[in-house]
Each structure stands twice: as structure tokens, then as C-alpha cells.
Amino acid sequence: DASGLHAPPEDTITMLIATDNHLGYMEKDPIRGDDSIRAFEEILKIAHKKNACNLRFFCDRRRGLKCWLLTKDPNQVDMILLGGDLFHDNKPSRKTLHSTMELLRAYCLGDRPCALDILSDQSINFPNRFATVNYQDPNLNVAMPIFSIHGNHDDPSGDGNLAALDLLSVTGLVNYFGRQREADAITMTPILLRKGATKLALYGLGNVRDERLHRTFLHKKVKMLRPLEATDEWFNLLTIHQNRVPHGKTNYIPETFLDPFVHLVLWGHEHECCIDPVFNSQQEFYVTQPGSSIATSLSEGEAVEKHVAVLRIHQTSFELEKIRLTSVRPFVIRDLVLGAIDGLREGDMKAATKLIVATIEDMVRSAVDEWIAEHPDLGPADAPVPLVRLKVEYTGFSTFNPQRFGQQFVGKVANPKDVVLFYRKRRAHVPKDAKAAAAPRAATAE
Amino acid sequence: DASGLHAPPEDTITMLIATDNHLGYMEKDPIRGDDSIRAFEEILKIAHKKNACNLRFFCDRRRGLKCWLLTKDPNQVDMILLGGDLFHDNKPSRKTLHSTMELLRAYCLGDRPCALDILSDQSINFPNRFATVNYQDPNLNVAMPIFSIHGNHDDPSGDGNLAALDLLSVTGLVNYFGRQREADAITMTPILLRKGATKLALYGLGNVRDERLHRTFLHKKVKMLRPLEATDEWFNLLTIHQNRVPHGKTNYIPETFLDPFVHLVLWGHEHECCIDPVFNSQQEFYVTQPGSSIATSLSEGEAVEKHVAVLRIHQTSFELEKIRLTSVRPFVIRDLVLGAIDGLREGDMKAATKLIVATIEDMVRSAVDEWIAEHPDLGPADAPVPLVRLKVEYTGFSTFNPQRFGQQFVGKVANPKDVVLFYRKRRAHVPKDAKAAAAPRAATAE
Ligand SMILES: [Mn+2]
Numbered sequence: 001d002a003s004g005l006h007a008p009p010e011d012t013i014t015m016l017i018a019t020d021n022h023l024g025y026m027e028k029d030p031i032r033g034d035d036s037i038r039a040f041e042e043i044l045k046i047a048h049k050k051n052a053c054n055l056r057f058f059c060d061r062r063r064g065l066k067c068w069l070l071t072k073d074p075n076q077v078d079m080i081l082l083g084g085d086l087f088h089d090n091k092p093s094r095k096t097l098h099s100t101m102e103l104l105r106a107y108c109l110g111d112r113p114c115a116l117d118i119l120s121d122q123s124i125n126f127p128n129r130f131a132t133v134n135y136q137d138p139n140l141n142v143a144m145p146i147f148s149i150h151g152n153h154d155d156p157s158g159d160g161n162l163a164a165l166d167l168l169s170v171t172g173l174v175n176y177f178g179r180q181r182e183a184d185a186i187t188m189t190p191i192l193l194r195k196g197a198t199k200l201a202l203y204g205l206g207n208v209r210d211e212r213l214h215r216t217f218l219h220k221k222v223k224m225l226r227p228l229e230a231t232d233e234w235f236n237l238l239t240i241h242q243n244r245v246p247h248g249k250t251n252y253i254p255e256t257f258l259d260p261f262v263h264l265v266l267w268g269h270e271h272e273c274c275i276d277p278v279f280n281s282q283q284e285f286y287v288t289q290p291g292s293s294i295a296t297s298l299s300e301g302e303a304v305e306k307h308v309a310v311l312r313i314h315q316t317s318f319e320l321e322k323i324r325l326t327s328v329r330p331f332v333i334r335d336l337v338l339g340a341i342d343g344l345r346e347g348d349m350k351a352a353t354k355l356i357v358a359t360i361e362d363m364v365r366s367a368v369d370e371w372i373a374e375h376p377d378l379g380p381a382d383a384p385v386p387l388v389r390l391k392v393e394y395t396g397f398s399t400f401n402p403q404r405f406g407q408q409f410v411g412k413v414a415n416p417k418d419v420v421l422f423y424r425k426r427r428a429h430v431p432k433d434a435k436a437a438a439a440p441r442a443a444t445a446e
Numbered sequence: 447d448a449s450g451l452h453a454p455p456e457d458t459i460t461m462l463i464a465t466d467n468h469l470g471y472m473e474k475d476p477i478r479g480d481d482s483i484r485a486f487e488e489i490l491k492i493a494h495k496k497n498a499c500n501l502r503f504f505c506d507r508r509r510g511l512k513c514w515l516l517t518k519d520p521n522q523v524d525m526i527l528l529g530g531d532l533f534h535d536n537k538p539s540r541k542t543l544h545s546t547m548e549l550l551r552a553y554c555l556g557d558r559p560c561a562l563d564i565l566s567d568q569s570i571n572f573p574n575r576f577a578t579v580n581y582q583d584p585n586l587n588v589a590m591p592i593f594s595i596h597g598n599h600d601d602p603s604g605d606g607n608l609a610a611l612d613l614l615s616v617t618g619l620v621n622y623f624g625r626q627r628e629a630d631a632i633t634m635t636p637i638l639l640r641k642g643a644t645k646l647a648l649y650g651l652g653n654v655r656d657e658r659l660h661r662t663f664l665h666k667k668v669k670m671l672r673p674l675e676a677t678d679e680w681f682n683l684l685t686i687h688q689n690r691v692p693h694g695k696t697n698y699i700p701e702t703f704l705d706p707f708v709h710l711v712l713w714g715h716e717h718e719c720c721i722d723p724v725f726n727s728q729q730e731f732y733v734t735q736p737g738s739s740i741a742t743s744l745s746e747g748e749a750v751e752k753h754v755a756v757l758r759i760h761q762t763s764f765e766l767e768k769i770r771l772t773s774v775r776p777f778v779i780r781d782l783v784l785g786a787i788d789g790l791r792e793g794d795m796k797a798a799t800k801l802i803v804a805t806i807e808d809m810v811r812s813a814v815d816e817w818i819a820e821h822p823d824l825g826p827a828d829a830p831v832p833l834v835r836l837k838v839e840y841t842g843f844s845t846f847n848p849q850r851f852g853q854q855f856v857g858k859v860a861n862p863k864d865v866v867l868f869y870r871k872r873r874a875h876v877p878k879d880a881k882a883a884a885a886p887r888a889a890t891a892e
Pocket residue numbers: 085151152153241268269270445446
């Protein structure tokens with residue numbers, strides 16, 4: 001039995017995974033307006049060219065193997081799987097819709113036939129007038145099909161209860177799946193795909209309000225249908241778009257709710273890139289959380305380096321190759337506790353301001369330096385203006401207007417209006433250890 | 447030299463012409479919400495099946511021949527040409543966009559190769575990322591290409607200066623042309639199409655505000671480029687979307703402004719169906735005004751039977767076969783001058799109301815009867831609820847609340863809220879001849 005790593009390409013389903021592209025985010029911002037589209041184009045290019053050489057995570061459950069390997073693989077990507085929030089706005093602007101459709105037509109259409117057989121009832125998987133996966137429509141040449149669920153940002157709504165993804169689906173640009181008729185009784189029918197010796201059951205559950213889905217799970221009303229024949233030969237991949245981090249008792253979906261026959265969960269909605277598969281020993285499945293391809297908040301989670309991954313599935317084994325996105329605007333976040341700075345006199349706002357300015361300048365420098373190190377082929381002039389967020393704990397000091405203060409950084413940071421965020425820790429006492437006083441790190445689900 | 451009528455199909459360019467489909471018009475109305483989409487689907491079906499047998503207008507300029515003939519023709523339609531206002535709203539709802547894209551994918555894509563060679567520079571005709579007519583994109587099978595200009599309802603606007611048609615164009619569903627960079631200096635570059643011995647130069651000018659375009663014409667700043675070779679062998683077809691009927695001195699485009707080398711003008715924007723080609727002897731060209739496929743106002747012009755046409759072009763001759771749309775909701779409009787009714791006592795509102803009710807009932811009956819006569823295969827139960835507008839000249843009488851009055855016709859007419867429109871003619875004197883007192887017939891440009 002061949003391992004995933006050495007499996008022949010004709011028996012390996014290869015897909016690029018990504019999520020939370022938030023197309024159209026801040027589209028009217030003169031600096032950041034194109035960021036979401038640029039990152040999405042980079043993702044499509046990666047899938048299209050697949051010339052990357054990167055770290056791969058290899059897992060074989062039966063053998064108990066798991067490790068990171070540096071390899072190169074000529075295999076082409078068979079499909080792209082997206083975990084929701086493709087669009088930032090429920091009703092994307094005409095401009096964003098246009099840019100998106102333009103990219104999809106440019107990168108997903110082509111002569112190369114898609115090697116994935118589809119064995120499930122397509123009228124159930126894709127319940128629209130055409131009832132077909134796009135690459136089997138005889139009138140469209142789709143080289144690289146995209147499969148996507150919706151997120152909370154781009155869920156079905158309004159007249160006709162349509163999602164923005166329905167416009168991409170009706171034009172044959174995306175295979176929109178995982179939509180449920182009702183939130184209180186959910187039955188997931190997988191898309192059954194086969195390539196040679198590998199069979200993939202692809203499950204999707206578009207975003208449902210967390211409390212409600214939590215209740216539906218508790219009521220045992222979430223069903224995942226499984227193929228009757230050769231049931232254990234399928235690789236079961238589930239895509240969901242929910243809170244993974246608890247926000248209150250019922251405002252998230254515990255991993256333990258998910259069916260343990262699943263091999264891998266692609267978790268959308270959480271914006272922090274935790275793409276390295278994490279094994280849940282209780283459920284015996286892995287979870288990969290690709291994270292967003294654009295920072296939609298200036299929080300620690302969004303500052304983690306952005307990645308997508310190539311997932312290769314061979315029979316019931318998989319390997320995952322993570323790929324850093326290089327077009328993403330650098331984002332540096334730091335925490336400054338004024339009361340913990342040696343030599344800074346309490347209440348001395350002149351000195352504090354000087355320190356804040358120096359810190360921001362240092363953050364800009366380090367962001368640019370890192371970008372240059374990663375782009376040896378490009379010069380400093382090509383480095384994008386970074387996002388910078390300095391959180392300032394100001395107990396014992398006063399504050400200033402961050403927006404006015406930020407004007408001195410116009411042209412140096414991409415977010416001059418909110419570079420500085422003042423906050424106070426809960427207790428009045430200033431600890432010696434600045435780290436302990438740092439603002440608690442919040443989960444960044446969007 | 448073969449006439450258009452007897453020309454071999456392989457030398458004849460056949461196109462369906464239509465305009466002002468106003469998709470999405472009154473989409474939230476529970477009765478009329480689907481009317482615009484239904485009419486558009488009928489048009490696509492006609493083009494798709496082309497099994498109609500109808501009156502054709504035959505014209506051969508060189509021979510001085512022109513006449514109407516009843517014939518049948520197996521030729522398939524090579525393309526559809528639309529004259530603007532495909533959408534009613536500049537920003538169509540998601541539902542309308544979705545329905546439109548669904549119809550276009552269903553009817554325009556297909557295996558049959560389009561027989562039209564394209565000889566012009568497509569990057570000039572279709573200045574977008576793909577720079578190609580849709581049926582020559584190797585990734586799309588387009589059997590029946592649509593070419594469209596924009597109207598005043600769906601002109602480019604907003605961020606990116608995009609039109610709704612740009613979304614159809616970027617997905618390859620429509621060939622959007624005739625957009626001008628500036629309104630004060632216009633250069634039309636034709637799409638040059640050839641099929642066998644017939645060469646078509648297709649000119650389009652998307653809507654420009656009438657006063658402005660009028661001025662641009664007066665300043666001789668509207669240029670129509672012509673092919674240098676075999677200049678006189680081209681059939682020159684111009685599509686515009688402007689006021690044809692004068693609204694003030696400069697608020698329309700006189701036909702005499704248009705270049706006389708044109709053979710035929712497809713005039714959009716005017717909603718009255720005047721599809722029979724009218725010869726302009728001064729300019730020596732014909733004008734066909736298909737009119738809208740849906741009534742967007744309850745005026746006389748919109749009550750004229752709705753048609754589209756199949757235009758056949760052979761060398762510099764053309765014939766036009768008009769086809770009545772049968773899915774369009776019947777619309778009856780009448781004028782009632784209370785003061786001219788024999789036996790109706792001045793001021794007797796009880797009798798007047800009775801007369802108004804009886805007239806409306808008669809209008810409903812005649813609308814349904816006519817529909818049944820036209821649909822011998824269908825029963826009276828299938829007849830759609832008609833649009834009814836009774837204009838009441840009430841000099842010497844009082845009025846009532848039309849909306850409240852109309853409630854008795856709910857389920858009998860499609861517009862219960864505005865069945866009756868009271869008006870007073872300008873002069874106080876009531877003439878004997880009711881016709882002369884009728885409200886002046888306004889042009890219905892929308
Ligand atoms: Mn989300």
C-alpha cells in the first residue's frame with residue numbers, strides 16, 4: 001500500500017485549500033482597497049501554476065506516521081476548496097463582483113480536463129437549474145474547479161434567498177455547496193469524488209448561527225450521510241465555517257460534536273492561520289484552519305503569517321503542504337505597557353509620545369526588512385506600506401487622539417488612522433512583567 | 447445577384463433584434479414581478495428555436511423593392527442584438543442578476559458553432575481583460591452570441607464606472623459594446639462580421655444624455671469609422687438608445703444627424719413597438735424601433751402589441767420578420783370623456799362610476815378574449831390577468847380615490863391600484879367629439 005507521499009499522481013486528489021478571502025474588504029480605502037483581490041489572485045496563481053516548493057505535513061493514520069517534509073511535487077492541483085467568507089459583504093459591490101468573476105474566468109477556465117470523477121447525485125449536491133459540477137458542463141472548459149461553502153459574511157439572504165456565491169454558481173464559475181434548507185435539522189449529503197484509487201467524500205456545511213447550530217448538534221439533528229458501498233474506503237473531508245474558539249458556552253462548535261468518521265476538517269471563519277493540521281485524539285481526526293488571506297482586524301491572530309496549503313489525499317492518508325502568501329501586506333502588532341518602561345516617569349506624556357513614535361518607526365522598519373528578506377528579487381521600493389498596530393497600556397499616563405497622531409505616518413503605514421490603540425488593563429496595579437499586562441489575546445473569528 | 451429573400455443561408459447573417467427588456471421591472475410586485483424575465487425568456491426561446499412563421503419586410507435598396515411577405519425559413523439565428531435597457535435598475539438586484547445569468551447560460555451556450563467571422567480588432571471592440579467576442583473564447587461554447595449596448599437605465603456608473611452589462615461581459619455571457627470614453631468626442635469603431643458573401647459593420651452607441659449627444663453631433667464630434675477596403679460592400683447597422691421623438695429642441699437625436707452611409711438603424715429607448723422599418727428618404731436609411739418587451743408605463747405607446755424581429759442581411763439588402771411576443775401580459779388602455787357621454791347628467795357621479803366600472807369590465811373581457819383567440823391551445827384559465835388603464839376626462843364631474851376604487855378589481859386586473867387615471871383637458875369647454883378631447887398621446891421613451 002503506497003503512502004500518501006509516494007502515491008502515484010493518478011491516484012492522488014490534490015487540492016488547494018484556503019478560506020476567508022473577504023473579497024471587497026475596505027475596497028474604498030485608497031491604500032488597502034485592492035488587498036483582498038490581490039491576495040485572492042495570488043492564491044489562484046499558486047493553484048494555477050503550482051510551482052511552489054514547500055513544507056509538507058505528512059500523515060498516515062494507519063501507520064501512525066506524521067511529520068513535516070521539504071519536497072517538490074510536479075502534480076497539478078485538481079481543485080480548490082474554500083471554507084466560506086469569499087466575500088466580505090453580503091451584497092458585494094459591482095466592482096468586487098466584477099473583479100472576482102474576472103479572476104475566476106482567467107484562472108479556473110482552461111483546456112486541461114479535470115481528473116475527478118463525480119459519483120454522487122449532482123442535482124442534490126448542486127440544486128440549481130443546471131444541477132452539475134461546473135467541469136462537467138459541456139459548454140464550459142473548467143480546468144480547475146472551485147468548491148465553496150458560504151460563510152457568515154456571504155450567507156444567503158434577501159429576495160430569493162440567494163448568496164453572492166449563487167451568482168458565481170449560476171455562471172459556472174464556482175461549485176457552491178453545503179447549503180442547508182433548515183438550521184434545525186441538517187442532513188449533509190457529500191460530494192463523492194474519485195481519482196483512481198482514491199475516493200473522497202466532501203462534506204460542507206455553510207455557516208449557521210453558532211448558538212443555533214450548537215443546539216441542533218445537541219439535539220442530534222445533524223446528520224452526515226455516508227456512501228453505503230465500501231464505506232470505509234472513503235476519505236471524509238468536512239468543511240465548516242463556525243466559531244472554533246469558545247465565545248460563551250454555546251457560541252461555538254466543539255470539535256467533539258463532529259462525527260469521528262471524518263478524517264480531516266477544514267475549519268473556516270477563524271482568521272488566525274493555524275494551517276498545520278492538529279490532531280484531535282478524542283475524535284481521531286485532524287483539523288486544519290487555514291485562516292483568512294487578509295487581515296480584517298488589527299489583532300494578534302491576523303498578524304500570524306498568512307498561508308494556504310496544497311492538500312494531497314491518497315486513499316485514507318493525506319499530506320498537507322503549506323504555502324506562505326507573499327502578496328499580503330505586512331502586518332506588525334506590538335504591545336507597549338507605559339508603566340513598565342524603565343526610566344519613563346509616570347505621567348510624562350512628552351517622553352511617552354516620543355517612545356511611541358520610536359516604537360512605531362521600529363515596527364515599520366522591521367516589517368519592511370522582513371518583506372525585503374522574503375522578496376530577494378524585489379527592491380525596497382517595491383515593499384508595500386505595512387499595517388502597524390501598537391497597543392498602548394496607559395495606566396498612570398494620559399492619552400492623545402490616535403487619528404490626529406497618526407497623520408505623521410501617512411505614506412509609512414497603511415492604517416495611519418488607527419496605528420495606536422490605547423487600553424487599560426483591568427487591575428490598577430502595574431506588574432513588573434510587561435508581558436503579563438498585555439491585552440488578552442482574543443480569537444479573531446470574522 | 448440574389449435578393450435578401452432568396453439568398454443562401456450561408457451568405458445570410460440572421461439576427462434576432464429586441465430592446466428595452468427592463469429586467470427586474472417591478473420585481474417585488476406579487477402579480478407582475480416576473481413579467482420582465484418571462485418576456486426575455488420568450489425572446490431567447492424564439493431565437494433558440496426559431497420555429498416561427500411570420501410576416502417579413504423585404505427591402506432591396508438597389509432594386510427599389512420593399513414589401514411584407516408571409517414566409518417560413520429554416521435558417522437559424524446567428525446572434526441576438528439588443529438596443530439597451532436590458533436591466534431596469536442601474537444596480538439590478540441579486541435576484542434579477544441571477545435570473546438573467548441563468549437564462550443566458552441556458553439559452554446562449556451550446557454546441558452549434560457561431561458562423562460569424564469577426565474581422566475587426568476585438569481588443570478595441572471589447573476592451574476588457576479577455577478582449578474577445580464570447581463565441582471565440584476557447585473555454586466557452588457559445589451557440590448564440592448576444593451583442594448589446596447599454597441604455598440610460600443600465601449605463602456605466604459608480605466605483606470602477608461599470609455597467610451591469612460588464613458583469614455579463616466578464617463572465618462571457620454577453621458581448622457588451624458601444625461604450626464611449628467621452629461624450630463630447632465620440633468615435634464609433636464597428637464590429638466587423640462576415641458570413642460568406644455578407645459583410646456586416648455593426649456600430650453601437652450606448653446611451654448618452656440626449657442634450658449632450660445632440661451638442662456633440664452639432665459640433666461634428668461624432669465619427670463612425672469605416673473599413674478602408676471594399677468600403678461599399680459592407681452592410682452598416684447602427685444601434686442607438688436615445689430619444690427619437692423630440693422633447694424640446696435639443697432633447698432628442700434627429701435622424702438627419704446620423705450618417706447616411708448607414709443602411710439600418712436599430713433604435714432603442716422608445717418603448718412603443720414600431721418595428722416595421724421606416725424609410726427616411728432624406729438619409730436613405732431605414733429605422734426599426736422594436737420597442738420594449740414590457741410595459742413600464744401605462745401609456746398608449748406601451749399598449750401597442752409587443753414584437754421582436756428576425757433580421758436577415760444579405761450583402762447590402764435586408765429583410766425583417768416580425769414576431770409577436772405572446773407571453774406579454776395583455777394591456778388595454780382607453781379614454782373616457784364623461785362630458786361627451788350621451789345621457790350622462792353633469793355631476794352625476796353615481797352614474798359615472800357605474801359607467802367607469804362597466805367600461806373596465808369590458809376592457810378586461812376584451813383583453814382576455816383577445817388573448818384566448820391568440821392562444822387556441824390554451825384555455826381561459828391560463829389567460830394572465832391583464833393590465834387595464836382607463837383615462838377619465840372628468841370636467842363637470844368630481845373624482846374618487848382610484849386606489850380604493852380599484853380594490854374591486856383585485857384578481858381581475860394586474861394593476862388594481864391605478865386602473866383609473868382622472869385628468870382634465872386644458873380647455874374648460876367640452877367638445878362633442880370625444881376623440882379630440884383625449885389626452886394627448888405622449889411618446890413613451892424610458
Ligand atoms: Mn466568518
